[in-house]
Amino acid sequence: MPGESPPEDPAPGTDPLFVQSLARGMGVLESFKGAEGALSLNQIATRAGLTRSAAQRLVHTFRKLGYLRMAEDGRGFRLDLPILDLTHDYLRLNPLVRRANPILLELRRNVRERVDLSLFDGQRMVYAARMQSKRETFFATLVGNSVPTVCTSGGWAVLAMLPQAEVDAILAQADFRQLTPRTITDPAVIRDQIALTRQNGHALATEQILMGEVALGVAIPDSSGRPVAAIHIAASLAEWEPEEFRRRIAPLAAEAVRSIVAG
Amino acid sequence: MPGESPPEDPAPGTDPLFVQSLARGMGVLESFKGAEGALSLNQIATRAGLTRSAAQRLVHTFRKLGYLRMAEDGRGFRLDLPILDLTHDYLRLNPLVRRANPILLELRRNVRERVDLSLFDGQRMVYAARMQSKRETFFATLVGNSVPTVCTSGGWAVLAMLPQAEVDAILAQADFRQLTPRTITDPAVIRDQIALTRQNGHALATEQILMGEVALGVAIPDSSGRPVAAIHIAASLAEWEPEEFRRRIAPLAAEAVRSIVAG
DNA sequence: CAGCAAGGTATTGCCATCCGATACGGCTGC
DNA sequence: GCAGCCGTATCGGATGGCAATACCTTGCTG
Known part of the structure; x- marks a missing residue:
């Protein structure tokens, strides 16, 4: 978002060092940017431009790692404490x-x-x-x-x-x-x-x-x-x-x- | 780190929903926990328990996403601003x-x-x-x-x-x-x-x-x-x-x- | 109260993507 | 000027992520 580096890879899929799963995962965290509250899997998928399956897997992983948690009412997910670390x-x-x-x-x-x-x-x-x-x-x-x-x-x-x-x-x-x-x-x-x-x-x-x-x-x-x-x-x-x-x-x-x- | 959930998967590689690359990526970010300054690829790899190659790829990805940047003297990497978001x-x-x-x-x-x-x-x-x-x-x-x-x-x-x-x-x-x-x-x-x-x-x-x-x-x-x-x-x-x-x-x-x- | 939509969860087979070993060029400090 | 780090680049192989699909529960609604 800050001054993009001009020498950008033209083709978005041709960077052999780029770990797509990680980028998608961070996209999940970023999807909370404009949010008003907890986000459901579908909302996350839409906001982050993922399939529902991808969102599911990434959210699942973040939950295991502690970065996301289910909202108190069981509907949707929220960022969790380790973010502060x-x-x-x-x-x-x-x-x-x-x-x-x-x-x-x-x-x-x-x-x-x-x-x-x-x-x-x-x-x-x-x-x-x-x-x-x-x-x-x-x-x-x-x-x-x-x-x-x-x-x-x-x-x-x-x-x-x-x-x-x-x-x-x-x-x-x-x-x-x-x-x-x-x-x-x-x-x-x-x-x-x-x-x-x-x-x-x-x-x-x-x-x-x-x-x-x-x-x-x-x-x-x-x-x-x-x-x-x-x-x-x-x-x-x-x-x-x-x-x-x-x-x-x-x-x-x-x-x-x-x-x-x-x- | 907080109270582990008791129903833990016994085999660490048998969770079909777990996205390993993402977990490793977050491990890279967490490797800064005890750090005193910028971390080199080798330091990150050691701290996060990765191969040098893995660290390279993940760091590369984080840089593209903005979460990591190279330290001002070109030696090692640091967390960057989007973390605050x-x-x-x-x-x-x-x-x-x-x-x-x-x-x-x-x-x-x-x-x-x-x-x-x-x-x-x-x-x-x-x-x-x-x-x-x-x-x-x-x-x-x-x-x-x-x-x-x-x-x-x-x-x-x-x-x-x-x-x-x-x-x-x-x-x-x-x-x-x-x-x-x-x-x-x-x-x-x-x-x-x-x-x-x-x-x-x-x-x-x-x-x-x-x-x-x-x-x-x-x-x-x-x-x-x-x-x-x-x-x-x-x-x-x-x-x-x-x-x-x-x-x-x-x-x-x-x-x-x-x-x-x-x- | 039936039925439907939307929520979270689970399974599976395919093949793209991530994997790690290895090699390279530059810089620093012996 | 050599030794040892640094960050960077390449490549073939198979692991691990992929999307589609189905499942179960909940809560709304006609």
Whole structure:
């Protein structure tokens, strides 16, 4: 889903290293993506593009392994606990998350507002960590949650560091949803924001995702200079005037990013 | 790893529904469990009990699917971002987590201390959600992290609701590690704590996992009365006298659990 | 209450697909 | 400059996954 590698195998059945059963199995897990609740075998088969038999076998296997379980009422299946182990290992082993965590904690102590780390994934910014502030309006557990790149401070910060061609590609395919009445949905205006971000070194987004919220984002580049993630600090407009927020917070956020990159 | 189902297939190769390739593939992902960093093909093969060829094929497939990526230095592989999507779906679709989340948030507002939800998984209690308090000493992102059932307030609360036979089984196989100088490692003393918990309806653990921390746990049963999870509220001994903590917090925690179960 | 649809489960024979041994080129550190 | 890892590529053989089909239960519905 992120930038497809151009050298793609043309024929989908001619990769002798590709283990089809495994891909189908992962397709079963992914079929829960849009789901509203437990899924029946037929639903899984349809969503994952499998025959009923295939779905049966794969589900059976996942149940033996613990990754799926039957829903409590005996109708349909759900993801089960061992999934969380994978997440934990992912976060634990991700070098960026590893380096960032103590620094973000420190940052949160200083700013006393909510601090997030999100990872760039094309159209999405995926939350990897959240350091909470005192008052909280949302789930703490939105690890794995994601928001559109094009309407968040962190996303703008990433876009500002990306080559123009990639920015164009992302904007061209973006789905501009109106998350709040003030969400910017005009690509031209977003380009302005990106330009502004390039000048400032950080992005400021007001009420783009949630009314009453202001957020400041700074991108994190990898060693080659390509942006791979962002930190953002979010606060309430009831307590901050946006410019004042920017003045106070931006230097701290920038400093935190410097520490992360240096580590 | 959690309680094996007794009706096990005796011959491991005679289950016609079992998709071996898928199981091996998941084994590759699980091989990152104890890892310290990226894993090479040989390491994966060894850890997962595969031939090098098998590891190669499975890793290759996971890379195409996005779940694994090559480490930045080109040596070894790491879990990649799509893993988080699975977690997110798991948490989103888990009925218990769903019902519990708003109630835990409310609870946190009232007690102004850290509130956790953890899921019972045999020897472990696995964190599913954390509502932070103001000061924080640890990663916010320990979703998927786990602690031994036998040394946490939540674990004791679960054990207190479990049939005696299961308690015996868990204690018999438990690995009593000394996480702090005050961690209880004597099964007999733990049994006392469990008995106490049965009387009180909640468990109180002081400095079992972290020095200076007191935690109160209440188990959450499913519709059949079997405990499946626990909430715990953790606070600092610098601010609370344990008995006072219990008196103030226990009723609120119990009330929260009632709401979750009723929902 | 009969009947039907949809749920999960079980069986079977065919052949595609996965299997493991082996070989290759590049990089690192002796 | 050699030894030992790394990730990658190839290939013939048979294992193991494949889809179709049938089975049993449950719950809805006419």
